[in-house]
Amino acid sequence: MEPINLGITADFHVHLRDGSxxxxxxxxxxxxxxxxxxxxxxxxxxxxxxxxxxxYHRKLDILSSKTTFLMSLYLCxxxxxxLIDECKDLIHGIKCYPAGVxxxxxxxxxxxxxxxxxxxxxxxxxxxxxxxxxxxxxxxDNDDINVINAEPRFLPALKKLHQDFPNLKIIxxxxxxxxxxxxxxxxxxxxxxxxxxxxxxxxLYLIIDNWAGNPINFCKPVAKFQNxxxxxxEAATNGEPWFFFGSDxxxxxxxxxxxxxxxxxxxxxxNNAISYVAEIFDKQGKLExxxxxxxxxxxxxxxxxxxxxxxxxxVWLIKRDNKVPAVIGNGSIEVVPFKANDTLKYTIEWx
Amino acid sequence: MEPINLGITADFHVHLRDGSxxxxxxxxxxxxxxxxxxxxxxxxxxxxxxxxxxxYHRKLDILSSKTTFLMSLYLCxxxxxxLIDECKDLIHGIKCYPAGVxxxxxxxxxxxxxxxxxxxxxxxxxxxxxxxxxxxxxxxDNDDINVINAEPRFLPALKKLHQDFPNLKIIxxxxxxxxxxxxxxxxxxxxxxxxxxxxxxxxLYLIIDNWAGNPINFCKPVAKFQNxxxxxxEAATNGEPWFFFGSDxxxxxxxxxxxxxxxxxxxxxxNNAISYVAEIFDKQGKLExxxxxxxxxxxxxxxxxxxxxxxxxxVWLIKRDNKVPAVIGNGSIEVVPFKANDTLKYTIEWx
Numbered sequence: 001m002e003p004i005n006l007g008i009t010a011d012f013h014v015h016l017r018d019g020s021x022x023x024x025x026x027x028x029x030x031x032x033x034x035x036x037x038x039x040x041x042x043x044x045x046x047x048x049x050x051x052x053x054x055x056y057h058r059k060l061d062i063l064s065s066k067t068t069f070l071m072s073l074y075l076c077x078x079x080x081x082x083l084i085d086e087c088k089d090l091i092h093g094i095k096c097y098p099a100g101v102x103x104x105x106x107x108x109x110x111x112x113x114x115x116x117x118x119x120x121x122x123x124x125x126x127x128x129x130x131x132x133x134x135x136x137x138x139x140x141d142n143d144d145i146n147v148i149n150a151e152p153r154f155l156p157a158l159k160k161l162h163q164d165f166p167n168l169k170i171i172x173x174x175x176x177x178x179x180x181x182x183x184x185x186x187x188x189x190x191x192x193x194x195x196x197x198x199x200x201x202x203x204l205y206l207i208i209d210n211w212a213g214n215p216i217n218f219c220k221p222v223a224k225f226q227n228x229x230x231x232x233x234e235a236a237t238n239g240e241p242w243f244f245f246g247s248d249x250x251x252x253x254x255x256x257x258x259x260x261x262x263x264x265x266x267x268x269x270x271n272n273a274i275s276y277v278a279e280i281f282d283k284q285g286k287l288e289x290x291x292x293x294x295x296x297x298x299x300x301x302x303x304x305x306x307x308x309x310x311x312x313x314x315v316w317l318i319k320r321d322n323k324v325p326a327v328i329g330n331g332s333i334e335v336v337p338f339k340a341n342d343t344l345k346y347t348i349e350w351x
Numbered sequence: 352m353e354p355i356n357l358g359i360t361a362d363f364h365v366h367l368r369d370g371s372x373x374x375x376x377x378x379x380x381x382x383x384x385x386x387x388x389x390x391x392x393x394x395x396x397x398x399x400x401x402x403x404x405x406x407y408h409r410k411l412d413i414l415s416s417k418t419t420f421l422m423s424l425y426l427c428x429x430x431x432x433x434l435i436d437e438c439k440d441l442i443h444g445i446k447c448y449p450a451g452v453x454x455x456x457x458x459x460x461x462x463x464x465x466x467x468x469x470x471x472x473x474x475x476x477x478x479x480x481x482x483x484x485x486x487x488x489x490x491x492d493n494d495d496i497n498v499i500n501a502e503p504r505f506l507p508a509l510k511k512l513h514q515d516f517p518n519l520k521i522i523x524x525x526x527x528x529x530x531x532x533x534x535x536x537x538x539x540x541x542x543x544x545x546x547x548x549x550x551x552x553x554x555l556y557l558i559i560d561n562w563a564g565n566p567i568n569f570c571k572p573v574a575k576f577q578n579x580x581x582x583x584x585e586a587a588t589n590g591e592p593w594f595f596f597g598s599d600x601x602x603x604x605x606x607x608x609x610x611x612x613x614x615x616x617x618x619x620x621x622n623n624a625i626s627y628v629a630e631i632f633d634k635q636g637k638l639e640x641x642x643x644x645x646x647x648x649x650x651x652x653x654x655x656x657x658x659x660x661x662x663x664x665x666v667w668l669i670k671r672d673n674k675v676p677a678v679i680g681n682g683s684i685e686v687v688p689f690k691a692n693d694t695l696k697y698t699i700e701w702x
Contacts, residue, residue, distance in 0.1 A: 139560065144577045147563050148499075209490065212498050212562075213569055216611040222563055226495045260567040260608040260687055336611055 001319040003349070004287065007295045008308050009315045010036035011273055013132070013173055013198050013246025015103075015266070016060060016069075018043050020333050025251050025270060026063035028328065033274030033315045033348035036068040036299070036307060038132075038246070041095055042104040046074035050083065053090050068307050072132065076107050077116075081123035092302060093130030094120070095173075101136045101150065102220035102265055103250065111137060111157045118164070125168040130302060133158065135172045135180065136221055147222045148208075152179045162187050162195050169301065172197040174248040176221045178231035181243075188242050196301050198246025199236045199293075201276035202267040202338050204229070215257045216336055219250065220265040236277075236293050237286035244298035247273045251335045254327065269338045271328055276338065278317050278346040290317065313350040322347040352670040354700070355638065358646045359659050360666045361387035362624055364483070364524055364549050364597025366454075366617070367411060367420075369394050371684050376602050376621060377414035379679065384625030384666045384699035387419040387650070387658060389483075389597070392446055393455040397425035401434065404441050419658050423483065427458050428467075432474035443653060444481030444522075445471070452487045452501065453571035453616055454601065462488060462508045469515070476519040481653060484509065486523045486531065487572055498573045499559075503530045513538050513546050520652065523548040525599040527572045529582035532594075539593050547652050549597025550587045550644075552627035553618040553689050555580070566608050567687055570601065571616040587628075587644050588637035595649035598624045602686045605678065620689045622679055627689065629668050629697040641668065664701040673698040 011034040016026050029037045039060065041047035047056060053071050060069045073079060073087065075096040084094075096117075097108030109117065124131060137153040139145030145153055162170055172180055175197040184197045206223035217223070235243045250266025257263055269276055274294055281290045299308070322344040327334045362385040367377050380388045390411065392398035398407060404422050411420045424430060424438065426447040435445075447468075448459030460468065475482060488504040490496030496504055513521055523531055526548040535548045557574035568574070586594045601617025608614055620627055625645055632641045650659070673695040678685045 146558060146560050146576055148559060148576070207497060208499060209497050212573055213566070213614040213616060214612045215564070215566060215614065218564055225497055225499070254611060257611040258609045260605060261565045263564040263566065265564060 004290070004317040006033070006274065006291050006315045006317055008035045008299070008311045009033055009274060009294045010038070010298050011245055011247045011249070012038040012171070012298045012302070013040065013200070013248045014038065014270065015040045015042070015248070015250045017251065021251060021253070022059070023063060024329055024333055024335070026060055028271040029067050030064055030350075032269070032271045034067070035311050035315065036070065036304065038070040038092065039072060041072045041074040042097065044104055046076065046104065046107050047072070048074050048076055048078045050087050050090065053087060057090070068310060070302070070307070074107065075109055075117065075120070079120055081119050084120060084123035084127060084129065088127040088129065091129065093132050094124060095132045095134070097134045098136055098138045098154070100138045102134060105134070111154060114157065114161060121165050121168055125165055128169070128303065130169040130171055132171050132173050135175065147220075148224060151175070151177050151221050155179060155183050159183065159187065166190065166192055167194060170195050173246060174198055174200050174203065174221060176203050176224050176232070177228045181231045181235045184242055185240070193241065193301070196242040196244065199232050199243055200246065200248045200267075201269045201273060203232055204236060204277065204280045215259070215263040216340070217267060217338075218263055218265055219248070219267045233280060233284060237281050237284045237289055239289040239292045241292075241297045241300065243293070244301065245277060245294045249273065254334045254336050257336065267338050268335050271337055272322065272324060272344060274315060274317065274348050275322055275344045275346045279344055282345065316349045316351050318347050318349055319345060320347045321345065355641070355668040357384070357625065357642050357666045357668055359386045359650070359662045360384055360625060360645045361389070361649050362596055362598045362600070363389040363522070363649045363653070364391065364551070364599045365389065365621065366391045366393070366599070366601045368602065372602060372604070373410070374414060375680055375684055375686070377411055379622040380418050381415055381701075383620070383622045385418070386662050386666065387421065387655065389421040389443065390423060392423045392425040393448065395455055397427065397455065397458050398423070399425050399427055399429045401438050401441065404438060408441070419661060421653070421658070425458065426460055426468065426471070430471055432470050435471060435474035435478060435480065439478040439480065442480065444483050445475060446483045446485070448485045449487055449489045449505070451489045453485060456485070462505060465508065465512060472516050472519055476516055479520070479654065481520040481522055483522050483524050486526065498571070499575060502526070502528050502572050506530060506534050510534065510538065517541065517543055518545060521546050524597055525549055525551050525554065525572060527554050527575050527583070528579045532582045532586045535593055536591070544592070544652070547593040547595065549649075550583050550594055551597065551599045551618075552620045552624060554583055555587060555628065555631045556690075566610070566614040567691070568618060568689075569614055569616055570599070570618045584631060584635060588632050588635045588640055590640040590643045592643075592648045592651065594644070595652065596628060596645045600624065605685045605687050608687065618689050619686050622688055623673065623675060623695060625666060625668065625699050626673055626695045626697045630695055633696065667700045667702050669698050669700055670696060671698045672696065
């Protein structure tokens, strides 16, 4: 197979953490074939000020100067419309975490009560910022919300948000269910092109059986069933503009995955991000649409133009055996990547 | 509360393993308030000969002489009707594992092809032996079987077996779904009293969210959803004769639970078996039916009479705080019990 030029690739959902994990992981964005990375703000404490955004961006830039890092704020009560206006040139969006549903989401919001954030959303709309939503309804002891239905149960809130803010760009992040795929398609019938969903690499591979008993594959939202996986693969591979790549690569030290209680949620895919995805497209006979998924669709949705300029090299997809390491790291901090020890069919080169 | 006399209690599904684990676990049957234990045959290699049954029984007897151990064989191609006739006084039943669905089930059977075992089932029927079924349909890469639907998808095979052998006593072991509860009720409308289900302690507590991220609660069949849990609690607590206790207590060394891949399936409940169950009955306001669930129903279904004679003491349920240890064992082998460190409301005494 001839190498395929994927252009300026983008991963619209990455977790780069801080401290030594950040130092280990940040360079792997480029190693995995990603030029532009949209960075999640769920540090401890979360990123909620202009100063934090600036400092985090500076830090990432030093760690990997050839990568473009798009920054975000963490939606919470501390944000103000004034802050949004002030940060509009530093960030590309704001991430909304329903409280308690995933790693470092305890500062998040109650999705039954978005209305208190409407002034923020108005400020975002006028500044052309994207609202990134972790779409799961938090459960309590008194309801029937569980890890399987939490995403579908969130969808009415998503629909209402889009209706109330038809011009606000909203992304349902790392969507995992056929219901979500269908809703994104349905809402896009309005022709506005303001609602989209990201899809991870690992959700193109996994179902519930793969994480039951294998904490390394446990993430939030959890991987669901075969019909969901099929819907995700179809959505990713057939080129529709409202579906694009966000790896949700979420590294945890190996010991945080080797727990009998309280395993951290997250699958680390960054160091082979494009290769994991390419293999699925290949299997579907849809390699011709890979560039749309990992580059064009998301770049267009976010409206990126000046961010492309700095990139002198494109990512090329090469058909060549590519063994996933058992672990990445340096002794003091080690992360087990997705499909560790497996041999992928593709690798990437920067040209 | 006055102590409650639970009589001669029975746990119709226990895993006592072999080697040092067997030495550690076997005495905890009695500590947990169980007089009679029906012992699973899934050792490595599985118990498929008369000699193995005799030796294992002898070993268990030495480890806990006051406990009555009911023995079983492992259904596989090596069994013959002659062997069944020969073992009829040594065993009370035969355990059927669909191949590949749980711990040490690789020697098991294909539930799409029970017909080759019909001569065995005939021998069991004439010898009044019980067929204990792990009721999950094994999945493959080409179907949509998963850990959630594997039990419901098995039910047609169970129904057919009961139709083909209406006088063979069959137990759907450790059932986990509302569908199974409903089917057992439906099949019992024939009035024969030959089909029943056991229910574990942990499935009265757990749903999917409790094992997602907590490998200590991961078992097969996996705990399902709130409506399933409710159906199990209702079935256990309302006294119907075809539902009774089988803990499926399945100890694994702690390191086998602290893995990032390949976590062993099984929840260990033996050392507080009756106390876990009692608390659920209390919460439901159904303590008056506890004796049916943990003693009478199963003893009647199995037709135990002479097995009761050796027991001079009954189990009494006492309302007294009972802290579950963080771990049981001795350094060389350690097992984390269900609800480790929690304080249960009940304990038991032998009187």
